[in-house]
Structure formats: C-alpha cells, structure tokens
Amino acid sequence: MRIAINGIGVAGPTLAYWLRLYGHKPVLFEKAPALRRGGYVVDFWGSGYDVADRMQLIPDLTSDGYIIKELRGVNRQGRTRTRLKVKALQDLTQGRFLTIARSDLAARIFAACDGIAAHFGCAIAELDDDGAGVDVTLTDGRRDRFDLVIGADGLHSHIRTLAFGPQRDFERRTGLAVAAFMLPGYRPRDELTYVQHTLPHRQLSRIALRNDQTLILCVFATEAALPHDLAGQKALIADIYAKTGWEAPAILSRLDRVDELYLDRVSQIRMPDWSRGRVALLGDAAACASLLAGEGTGLAMTEAYVLAGELHKASGDYRAAFAAYHDRMGNHLQRKQDAALKFSGFFVPRSWGALFLRDLATNLAAIPFLTRWLVGASLNLDFTLPAYQRP
Numbered sequence: 001m002r003i004a005i006n007g008i009g010v011a012g013p014t015l016a017y018w019l020r021l022y023g024h025k026p027v028l029f030e031k032a033p034a035l036r037r038g039g040y041v042v043d044f045w046g047s048g049y050d051v052a053d054r055m056q057l058i059p060d061l062t063s064d065g066y067i068i069k070e071l072r073g074v075n076r077q078g079r080t081r082t083r084l085k086v087k088a089l090q091d092l093t094q095g096r097f098l099t100i101a102r103s104d105l106a107a108r109i110f111a112a113c114d115g116i117a118a119h120f121g122c123a124i125a126e127l128d129d130d131g132a133g134v135d136v137t138l139t140d141g142r143r144d145r146f147d148l149v150i151g152a153d154g155l156h157s158h159i160r161t162l163a164f165g166p167q168r169d170f171e172r173r174t175g176l177a178v179a180a181f182m183l184p185g186y187r188p189r190d191e192l193t194y195v196q197h198t199l200p201h202r203q204l205s206r207i208a209l210r211n212d213q214t215l216i217l218c219v220f221a222t223e224a225a226l227p228h229d230l231a232g233q234k235a236l237i238a239d240i241y242a243k244t245g246w247e248a249p250a251i252l253s254r255l256d257r258v259d260e261l262y263l264d265r266v267s268q269i270r271m272p273d274w275s276r277g278r279v280a281l282l283g284d285a286a287a288c289a290s291l292l293a294g295e296g297t298g299l300a301m302t303e304a305y306v307l308a309g310e311l312h313k314a315s316g317d318y319r320a321a322f323a324a325y326h327d328r329m330g331n332h333l334q335r336k337q338d339a340a341l342k343f344s345g346f347f348v349p350r351s352w353g354a355l356f357l358r359d360l361a362t363n364l365a366a367i368p369f370l371t372r373w374l375v376g377a378s379l380n381l382d383f384t385l386p387a388y389q390r391p
C-alpha cells in the first residue's frame with residue numbers, strides 16, 4: 001500500500017521504517033522546514049528500547065545519549081535534600097535505559113529511513129476518504145491519493161482534528177505547563193546529574209549536556225492560556241520563577257539571550273479508538289501520555305512497530321489491522337496514562353506538606369532494598385513486543 005504519514009518526529013519515521021520492511025510504500029510529510037533540533041532530553045527505555053534494538057539503533061543512541069548517574073534535589077540555598085542514584089533504574093532495566101535529546105533520537109530514526117520519500121515544509125492540509133482511498137491536499141496546494149493516511153503529528157495533531165474533531169474533545173489537561181531551553185556556557189555544571197529545585201506548584205531543573213550546553217527545564221502549575229510569542233513566553237517564565245531561589249536569578253538573567261524556547265501545556269490525549277476509515281493515529285497524536293510518563297518516545301515507537309506489524313499480518317485488510325493495533329495497545333497506553341497522572345503531584349507537589357512527603361519517599365527509594373519496590377513498580381515493564389513474521 002501507499003501510505004502517507006504526517007509528522008517526522010519519533011512515531012512517524014519508526015512507522016515508515018517498518019512499513020518499508022514489509023513491502024509498503026510510505027511517504028513522510030513534516031510541517032517544519034527540517035528535522036527539529038534542540039528541545040529537551042528524554043529518558044528512553046522499555047518496549048521502545050526493544051524496538052530501537054530491532055532497528056539496530058542502540059549503538060548510535062548510546063553514543064549520542066547520556067547515562068545519567070544521579071537525580072539530585074536541592075533547596076533554595078543549593079544544599080542537597082534528596083539523592084537518587086540512577087543506577088537503580090539501570091539495574092531494574094538490565095542496563096536498557098538511557099537519556100538522549102529527543103531531536104537526536106528522532107534524527108537517528110529518520111536516518112534509518114534513508115531512501116523513503118520525505119517532504120519537509122509540506123504537510124497534509126485536507127483529507128477526503130472516499131472508502132477506496134484517501135485524497136489528500138498538501139499545504140503547498142498539490143494533491144495526491146493514498147491507500148491509508150497516518151497522523152503521527154504529535155500532541156496537537158492536525159490529522160486528528162480533520163478525522164476525529166477538535167482537540168478539546170480528547171485532551172485531558174494536567175494543570176501543568178513545561179518550558180525548556182538551552183543555556184550555553186552556564187555554570188555551575190554537574191556532569192551526568194539531573195539537578196532539580198522544587199517548590200509547591202513549580203520545579204526548575206538543569207542538566208549539563210555536551211558542547212557546554214545546559215538544558216533548563218521548568219514545569220509549573222497554571223490553568224491560564226500560554227503565550228505564543230517568544231517575548232511573552234520569557235515574561236511568563238520570569239514571572240513564575242521570580243522568587244524561586246536557588247539558581248533562578250542566574251538562569252532568568254540569561255533568558256534574554258535565549259532565541260529558541262519550547263513551551264506547552266502538559267496534556268494527555270485520550271480517545272476511545274484511533275482510526276476512522278482509512279485514517280489512523282499514532283504516538284502522541286493518538287494517546288499522548290505526557291512527560292509525566294517519562295516514556296512517550298518509547299511508547300510512540302512501540303505503537304509504530306505494532307501498527308506496521310498488524311498491517312503486515314492482516315495482508316492488506318486495514319480494518320482488521322487498525323482494530324488489532326488498538327486491541328494490543330489501547331489498555332496498555334491507558335494504564336501508562338493513569339500512572340502518569342498519579343505521578344503529577346509527585347513531579348510538581350501542590351503544597352509544602354506534599355513536597356515534604358515527596359522528598360521523604362525519594363530518600364526512601366534511594367535505600368537499595370526499597371528501590372525495586374518503590375521505583376520498579378512505577379516502570380511497568382510489562383509489555384512484550386509481539387513477533388511479526390519478516391518477509
């Protein structure tokens with residue numbers, strides 16, 4: 001089949017890779033003019049790690065990524081309040097756990113799609129599914145026809161809006177927002193350490209990356225609409241973190257020189273099903289679990305692997321394949337989403353009491369025999385990749 005995939009992030013190119021292997025003809029579309037750079041880092045593990053392994057990507061991902069050693073919580077004066085060795089996570093996952101820039105992960109997956117048609121700065125604008133195929137109008141005005149269309153275009157998926165309706169019908173807001181930006185040459189640096197300062201309703205973290213870059217991550221509670229312009233976004237962050245203590249003054253003083261900033265709501269996408277006729281959704285577009293799950297990239301890759309495998313298994317019966325894809329993944333994704341929501345108060349506590357309990361739990365989790373119990377349960381390593389016959 002000729003299959004259009006909207007979105008060249010993590011899910012889209014993973015799907016393209018497996019579809020080509022099974023003899024289909026995927027065509028990728030991306031609204032950005034090139035692969036997105038910068039952004040934030042992700043923890044990468046679980047079934048997505050297994051998919052990457054089957055794509056022979058692990059050596060490259062390991063060389064691009066980081067094996068973070070410690071999560072350190074500090075108070076207003078910078079003194080350590082909590083310490084968790086990441087080796088515990090490494091042990092629980094048999095060493096199959098790394099931290100990597102989302103953009104580096106996406107770039108390695110895309111590189112594995114060499115030879116697959118990919119259009120940047122050109123996306124699907126309109127769809128018309130007539131039952132026998134899908135007519136597509138592109139943002140540059142061209143038209144094309146495909147057997148299937150897959151929306152892999154992230155949390156704010158345009159394909160979802162076209163085929164299923166407005167985002168508000170499926171979005172579950174967490175009441176949190178996230179901002180991420182890079183500071184070159186920032187000091188102090190703590191190599192391979194995630195340093196985090198938390199107050200009720202807001203968290204500020206830094207992670208030292210290669211090339212003397214430091215990633216700053218801000219997660220905070222807000223119900224207000226977020227500004228779209230860079231100046232408004234910087235003003236919001238400056239306002240929220242004004243009286244935060246720790247290194248906030250030094251970080252905010254450099255905000256002026258930041259020219260790329262990621263800011264978005266922390267939301268989930270919850271849908272009863274992921275397909276309409278010949279159109280289906282994948283990754284964050286279908287079932288965003290949010291950064292609170294710490295596994296969105298791996299889940300997106302797993303969904304892509306399963307969707308491609310089910311299309312192959314169903315020998316062209318896309319209806320059966322879409323149903324089997326949802327049957328296999330739907331409950332699993334919902335459990336991940338539920339667990340992520342429970343983690344929300346842990347990530348950004350809503351009171352001093354909740355912050356105290358969180359720090360206590362983190363320090364308890366650092367005691368080796370409690371690690372498996374407290375941290376291991378939250379990993380939910382309970383999904384085994386189905387085996388699909390290779391052609």
Ligand SMILES: Cc1cc2nc3c(=O)[nH]c(=O)nc-3n(C[C@H](O)[C@H](O)[C@H](O)COP(=O)(O)OP(=O)(O)OC[C@H]3O[C@@H](n4cnc5c(N)ncnc54)[C@H](O)[C@@H]3O)c2cc1C
Binds near residue numbers: 102123158300
């Ligand atoms: C701050 C933060 C921290 C996170 N931490 C982790 C973590 O630790 N571990 C983890 O695994 N995950 C983490 N995640 C989640 C993870 O990034 C996502 O779940 C994952 O990237 C989803 O992949 P995707 O391909 O579905 O979507 P995306 O990676 O968002 O890719 C979607 C692509 O579609 C493109 N696009 C958007 N609209 C259109 C359109 N209309 N037409 C064409 N193309 C379009 C976008 O430009 C993008 O390239 C985090 C997310 C955030 C925001």
